[in-house]
Amino acid sequence: MVLVGASVRPGDDLFLTIDHDLRPGEPPLPPDGSGADAAAIGPGNLEDHLGDSDDALIGATRAQMLAYLALRSAPASQLRTVPVPTDRTSRRRRSGLTTPLEDDRLTLAMRADVRGATTRTDPNTLRADMRSMGLDDFLSCRIPGTEVHLGMSRRLFAACERLHEEDLAIAQRTPGLRAEDQPAAANLDLSDKAQEEQRLTQRRIFREQQEEARPRLRPLLRDAYERGATSDWRELLRRPQEPELDLEGDEGLLEAATPETYLAVSRYDLPPARS
Template identity: 80%
Template sequence: MIPAHVPDGPPLTYTDSFDIPVLFRNGPAKKPRRQWRTVKHKAWVGSGGFPAADGWYAPTTTWREIIKAATEVGRDVTPHLQNQPRYAHGELVARVSPLYAYLGAHPVAPQHPVPGAKGRRLTWNPVYTHGTERSAKTVAGYRLGMTMTEWACRSLLGLGQTEHLELGGPVTVLSHAFKDPKKKLPDLWGRHEAEDLYWLIEAKGGDVGLDTLRKGWAQLAAGSKVLGAYSHRTVLVGASVRPGDDLFLTIDHDLHPGMPPLAPAGFDTDNAAAGSGSLEDHLGESDDALIGAARAQMLAYLALRSAPASQLRTVPVPADRASRHRRSGLTTPLEDDGLTFAMRAGARREAAPDSDQHAQRAEIRSMGLDDFLSCRIPGTEVHLGMSRKLFAACACLHEENLAIAQRTPGLRAEDQVTTDEELSDEAQEEQRLSQSRIFREQQEEARPRLRPLLRDAYERGATSDWRDLLRRPQEPKLDLEGDESLLESATPETYLAVSRYDVPPARA
């Protein structure tokens, strides 16, 4: 029998904004008893860093911000896919599908509503509650924890690009200690521009209790001991949710004074800013930021590059990156962006119905529009895309990555040799990590040579045709009409859209 509170009907249509209760505190403690619903929350003002006072806050975000976090956090699988880029689609599906499968939204009427709150929060849906086995719930909790940690650190608190600590950590001379398989270290690290601090970050997700948080705090302490005399902040994010309750975050943190952070390994002094803040905000002034942004978007690049021509389209956005003022988070929702709306309407009015794609693109460029390449990730309702300039830089980096993979035995997935020797899961894991570390070390060795190459590709990409960048005979379709079923967003160089029908109600 179907439980009475499970709605038997199509999902409702609504915008994708949600309130996420967040509790800041100075260390793990018992789970707050439904305080996320009853306590008076402070208004979130988008500080770009930690708030001045600990306590409960209720920031509002979008499903697009959450999905962007999901697509960009996790182990870098791209070194292994250089000759098999189509599997980038599979990795993206693996990152977002648990969120679509198990999360829903429900209306909430807190006792002390925050001005501007949307009155909707995320929770587990009936699929998770009634049909998910314990092992699948563990997987869902892991993905939820990593995604919400990325969202909290980057979209909410203004951290720069996150990196997996298993590849070596923030200080090169300490890399051997961060790579020690015997140490239980935190998941991620990053550098915060405004705070001028390293961050060590541990993610926990699911029904997060005190025991789980204490284990995470111990992992952070082990990482802090390795980082030693360098000033840093330890951050433990618990993304906690139970069926019928709201998703809420606890962010336990501690500040460790010490020496200031070093310029990122291999970076020129003039390019030190590339290691912090949003990389896309530094592309015009820093070659190292360009390398970092291309690395961060390599999974999306491989997905675009390997998509069938019938699935590719380009969408018009204002060419002036400064026009996309982010109210919060990393993305700008385009449905509320008056400039984008007006410029697209003008382009539709001026478009000659019998003109070819090349002529139409030339026309919209003269009007101050650019067109970003986009495709839907198969098996999801997520559309990812990027600009010509970033795509061209990614293509240049891909060539270097392919050369590294070809000279690194066993790195590529298709080069894996089957032997009669049965390795344990731990041995296989260490083998793959060693290969990834070798790959990253060779990338860093190539950095001085890559700087001018990627810069040249990035600049040339601005005036290149998509058919030349894609190395295909035809241009992808320029979509001037738009798709009313999509909620779109953009960053300076990337594009992300989701369906308006995503995230069905969690209960009637």
């Protein structure tokens, strides 16, 4: 699988990212870059093992950090929550972790049941009714400048927040890693090659400290993950109001979910299918 993303910045600068799971002629990279982790987690995707492997939880949380930061920084008016089945095992996967939702009969039926049974407007009551009928609500927002909607569960959001706090603490202890810690004229006398070597060294130190913190991170992220299941979004976001609960949906969206994440794109922006 190859994931490609691009955006155009002011001044016509093009920013491109490419993320891939496989290297030609070589086996997949082990979770979180460690062969020991791969052996401990076993076959399958990281999200298949979140309940029984702390290393899988660390790997999945780190993999979703950019999505977490996008959700955390989004204005309250752009956040919403979308209903997905609480029972992850009931989702009919087409391939890998992903379950398309727009044609999933179980999801559509459960959403219709909630719409038909819910007459109250209090957000907490709405969510309680929804959970009693077998639906969870994932936080979601549209990424500015795109027609892509990203989201995640309470449990994964809480784990991402804890890991982000730990990574920030490591960055603050790594001299010169953060751009704001470097004087404006600090690198003017260095060649481009020397500057790149310096950046690589700082990143290596940061990565080594992340790995050294792994034994301490395991119980911290597990606790955050479990507590997130019983937290409301107002508490997790530290905002006075819950995000709007979207029970109607958007007929123009193609939706999909993994056990802990959500993705939707506009069907109108997809290229036409090849004949």
